[in-house]
Amino acid sequence: MxxxxxxxxxxxxxxxxxxxxxxxxxxxxxxxxxxxxxxxxxxxxxxxxxxxxxxxxxxxxxxxxxxxxxxxxxxxxxxxxxxxxxxxxxxxxxxxxxxxxxxxxxxxxxxxxxxxxxxxxxxxxxxxxxxxxxxxxxxxxxxxxxxxxxxxxxxxxxxxxxxxxxxxxxxxxxxxxxxxxxxxxxxxxxxEKLSWKARKLKAIYEVSRVMDATSDLDTLLKVIIDQAVELLGATSGSVILVDRKTDTLHIRAARGLPEGVDEAVKLKLGEGITGWVAKEGRPVLVGDVTKDERYVMVHEDIRSEMAVPLKWGREVFGVLNLDHTETNAFREE
Missing domain, CATH: 3.30.450.40 (GAF domain)
Incomplete structure (x- = not known):
């Protein structure tokens, strides 16, 4: 055994x-x-x-x-x-x-x-x-x-x-x-929230730094649009000022738009999404510009747009406009 x-x-x-x-x-x-x-x-x-x-x-x-x-x-x-x-x-x-x-x-x-x-x-x-x-x-x-x-x-x-x-x-x-x-x-x-806050603080710092360093409006607006485009991940953007004498809008600073567009595009107050924002004094977010009857085409690849009024007191003196080639590229927040 x-x-x-x-x-x-x-x-x-x-x-x-x-x-x-x-x-x-x-x-x-x-x-x-x-x-x-x-x-x-x-x-x-x-x-x-x-x-x-x-x-x-x-x-x-x-x-x-x-x-x-x-x-x-x-x-x-x-x-x-x-x-x-x-x-x-x-x-x-x-x-x-x-x-x-x-x-x-x-x-x-x-x-x-x-x-x-x-x-x-x-x-x-x-x-x-x-x-x-x-x-x-x-x-x-x-x-x-x-x-x-x-x-x-x-x-x-x-x-x-x-x-x-x-x-x-x-x-x-x-x-x-x-x-x-x-x-x-x-x-x-x-x-992402912390990164967003950090990017926002950086953008504010850059704008304030330029404000302290120069009195040239074009230089300041160029910095503002550059920081806004980078902060929100836009593919293009512009700062558009309102001429109250003629009630027309003129692109004063731009990034990512075709060359010469600032001279080619002249909107009337109330015309297009940007003109509507300038007239109403309210921001607007459009997920698909091809479905918005207010849209005036500046670039054929643009699909979404965000426009915010620039105010001095209650008066709108311009519009900050951001674009993207993808639909629904911007969020409400």
């Missing part, structure tokens, strides 16, 4: 050694992944994509699953689409996984507010179901990304490599990773 007992003992010890080694490897993977995530978030420089990529990359590594994908709602909140993936991700297929927000699967995830197991058969859209089935996914964990009570997207993980059944620990881990993604997204918003 000594022989069989010795073999059994050796098998048990080898299994214990393998389990211990596997545990050590898993611990090392966890430590490495969490270190990379914490480092990316601690050294956040405004690159949200990189922070989210680090989080998604950690999921297959730690959970030992085939892939992880992060989906976010688009600006219209009518669809969710993949923005980052790790593991066996087939980019050509995943880029086609644009899901309707009101669809059964997305609605189920949003309502759950916690990690939930989703079957591929729950997809109502045949095209989406076929794409997911084609890469071998039968079911997946989806963890909502919640920021200030609102679901902004979700993180998925599917197909354990060792064939195991998902556990409550898997659900808890996915909840942690989704929460980290939410923190990263919130940090990005805070970073």
């Amino acid at each position: 000594a022989g069989p007992l010795k073999v059994l003992r050796d098998v048990i010890f080898r299994k214990e050694e393998k389990d211990a080694l596997r545990g050590a490897v898993d611990s090392a993977k966890l430590t490495t992944a969490l270190f990379e995530i914490s480092r990316a978030m601690a050294l956040f420089t405004g690159d949200l994509t990189e922070s989210l990529r680090q989080i998604v990359n950690a999921v297959p590594l730690i959970m030992n699953v085939s892939r992880a994908v992060l989906f976010l709602f688009d600006e219209s909140k009518e669809h969710v689409q993949p923005v980052a993936g790790a593991g066996l991700v087939y980019l050509r297929l995943f880029r086609r996984l644009r899901l309707k927000a009101e669809g059964k699967v997305v609605d189920t995830i949003v309502r759950a507010k916690n990690p939930i197991l989703i079957s591929v058969q729950d997809f109502e859209n045949d095209r989406v179901r076929n794409i997911v089935e084609k890469i071998g996914v039968k079911e997946f964990i989806a963890a909502p990304i919640v920021i200030d009570g609102e679901v902004r997207g979700f993180l998925t993980a599917d197909t354990p490599v060792d064939g195991r059944i998902y556990t409550s620990d898997d659900m808890k881990f996915m909840s942690v990773m989704a929460n980290l993604a939410g923190v990263a997204m919130k940090n990005a918003v805070m970073f």
Whole structure:
């Protein structure tokens, strides 16, 4: 009996050694992944994509699953689409996984507010179901990304490599990773706000510095339009002054506009979006100038415009005008 007992003992010890080694490897993977995530978030420089990529990359590594994908709602909140993936991700297929927000699967995830197991058969859209089935996914964990009570997207993980059944620990881990993604997204918003304040203070400083250094109006207006264009990311802009004797508007300083446009464009008070602002004394934001009947074309590539009245007391003496070649380029704030 000594022989069989010795073999059994050796098998048990080898299994214990393998389990211990596997545990050590898993611990090392966890430590490495969490270190990379914490480092990316601690050294956040405004690159949200990189922070989210680090989080998604950690999921297959730690959970030992085939892939992880992060989906976010688009600006219209009518669809969710993949923005980052790790593991066996087939980019050509995943880029086609644009899901309707009101669809059964997305609605189920949003309502759950916690990690939930989703079957591929729950997809109502045949095209989406076929794409997911084609890469071998039968079911997946989806963890909502919640920021200030609102679901902004979700993180998925599917197909354990060792064939195991998902556990409550898997659900808890996915909840942690989704929460980290939410923190990263919130940090990005805070970073952008701080950057905006810093850029605004810099612009104010530059204008005040020039005001102290010169009494030349053209020099001052050039600095103002330069700072405004850079601060708001416009592709072009101009400072337009009102001639009260003739009730006409003249471009006095410009950036990014075609050469000679200051002489070619002479608007009457009330004409065009700029003329309307000068007459009414109210700012205006136009997301698509091609749909605004007031617009007078200055450059054929311009798609959005923001115009703000310049006042001395109650009297409008000019308009600060900013343009962009993309629609809805400026925000109300």
